[in-house]
Amino acid sequence: MERSVPAPVEVPKFFVCPISLEIMRDPVTLSSGITYDRDSIERWVFNGGHGDCPVTKLPLGASGLEPTPNHTLRRLIQAWCAAQAVERFPTQRPPVDAYRVAAIVDEANRGGQQELLASLRELADIVGESDRNRRCVEGAPGAVEFLVSVVKKHAAGTAKLLVGSQAEMYGVLDSPKASSPEEAALSILHSVKLSEESLKRVLDGSDDFLDTLASVLRWPSYRSRTYGIHLLKAALSAMTPSRLSSASTELVEAVVRVVTDRTLSPKAIKVALHVLCRLCPWGRNRIKAVEAGAVAALVELLLNEGYGGSNGRGGKRTCELTAVAMDHLCGCAEGRLELVEHPAGLAVVARAATRLSPTGTESAVRTLHAVARHSATPAVLQEMLAVGVVARLLYLVQAGVDGERPRERAREMLKMHARVWRGSPCLASHLESYPC
Template sequence: MVRDDLYITVPSSFRCPISLEVMKSPVSLCTGVTYDRGSIKRWLDAGNNTCPATMQQLSTKELVPNHTLHRLIKIWSESVLNRPENHPPSPQSLSRDQAEQIILQLEIDLKMIHNTPFPRFHTIGHNLSTLISFVNEACDNRKVVMEAGGRVLPLLVSLVGKKQSLSDLCLLEKIVLFCNVILKNRVKIDSEGRDNAMFSGTEMWKYDFKTIILTCLKQGRLELRIAVVEFLELMSTHLGSQMQQSNFIPEHDEMYFELLRLIVSSNWSTDALDASLNLLSRMVVFKKNISKMVRVGGVKALTKALSEPELSPPLTEKVLKLLEIASSSREGRNEICGNELCVQAILKKVLKVSNAATELAVTLLWSLCCFSGENRVAAAVAESSGVAKILLLLQSNCSPCVRQMCGDLLKMFRCNSKSCCLSCYDTKTSHIMPF
């Protein structure tokens, strides 16, 4: 019901001449007067053939919707509802007891999903949003959620694979985010403290996770795509060998393409890069997967990331590590050696980012030039500032392993270079002048 102080501000043209209430469905008679549809129909159904406001005889009883007035009333109504005084005060933070009650209700709803034709998806989504906000308010709140996480997590993971949730990406995002909260805190999978007990059976794996995962990566907004990739990486960490046996992660070309697309299409979001690189590193442990990553453009995507000037040292190290893994396959070596930008990007990271990045870059160059005998890379490095950087690195406080690789690289450059200075260089020289 409208408050008194708001009621007197209602424009007179918005009120029905019969009921004096704000019109919900304004319609006009042939006389040009507008009424609320319900009120004028009752007047006409009573046998009246006149306009109530003017008492004119009606030539027709046709009711014409007044769309313009309807839109104006709608705009006015929304402006009234959006006034600060009409908004309820912000709810106070949940207490521990309230959070436990919400978790209990969530658990009940999740258990009933597979046994009811009308699952309470809306209620589940609302409770998940409430709990996510509750956890983010304070570190102590995590303990409340973690205590029940072992019971709720397997139910939520099963829901990810439920086909009915496929079309509701908003619900899926809430589910995945809440799963990540639990997994990041390394919760026990069941309340008795037996790790992975709930995931050891086959019940969870009967659902089609692959289809939903790819749908999220293809159609979801950036936040959902990042959350799904983090979810897969966290699940891999907790399940270990069970993850590979269950085929939970789609390991065909489409999956690698989406992970690489997340890297290059995220405007270099740190979260997106970190999530994608972590999962790719886990997936390419198996040699058959290295070729898949390379085949869908892995070297090109990693080169773009490595060439990004604002890339942080930890992310730079992860990109270099993936390139090193890619170079262990023939396809990867061919892609790197044929990509001049990739070789230049690797060289730029020597002595520029961190000791770990320098060691990875040198190892990658050594692997390509010395171990695999790729003269194309050696020639490209020798023609650029690579030789000077290797010489400077030998003068630095590098590890014995890096020093040995630098020496091997210089020997190869000397063999491939026509430079008198380089051809006369002896790797046993005690003092190096790279100028």
């Protein structure tokens, strides 16, 4: 005897989220009067960047972005699930609000070291729970400033640990759970992903915030250095050119140190290259970077195919950023001198000129053009011929590249030094039309 298949349960329409088309676990109502599941509407508003109600298309406004929990509908859904023998959804925890965050901060400020660590761990749990909580912590009055103050207060003391037992500190600070207040606060700041508005407020209220980040980049913990370089990248994007021009030597040196740090992930190295490219155009920053050893560090990255593998997309992108940074550094005489004095400098830049994207190619050709135009001693010209730079320039002219400017620069370099290079067997027939 065949057993009858139970008919599917029909879910009431008003139990279904208009976005996900599934039963709402945590129903919330917008100012437009439409109810959605909290996760779905928060992804629509905050992750998707929409400022209107998906159903009515009415603008929500600033006050309408925080939905109101629909407790009545939640109880109805729970009762219906019980009546239909459908698995009930667990009751959602009440969402964290700014008052709770402020209370945690106040408790941390009034207590001792243990209370401070406990408060920071609670904040870390809150931030890690949802994007809504992350925005709540960022928007709570004084919360971001409190976290910054913890990092600043302990930054100098942590940096001094470098002179102590390195092995012991690596074991303590790189444990899965942050064991120090400064590392816990830094981790939270990184997780919050501060908006440009928050970063500007921090920078305006703390003149030494960048110096603090420079200190963070020297901490023993590789996690802290990773968090620090990400925060620095975000902070620089919120700064004016005048403030970028006044970057300290210590900050630039710390960034170059990260570029050379092979204990960090390729992603962190790439972020450090972004920071270097952001700093170099302003003031004397590129000279400071050259003096800190940036040219040799960039040559090493190009030799290693971007420290991520030549086959990986990340490695290619790192090489492109390296080429852009090298272009910036060779805009000054000090940078060009360091490049031509490096045994592999000219060769590796020329190789990059024929292997990267149009942006990377243009930056590499610009670097070679700066050397050929401003630093072309007889020894340098002979080296360019010997290590294959001239042959690659000819390849760019003949095979062509995406964009006319690199080709024109390559052609200009060949014409510029045709008298010196015309004796090369591989180039003699191609240089007949160039004035000598």
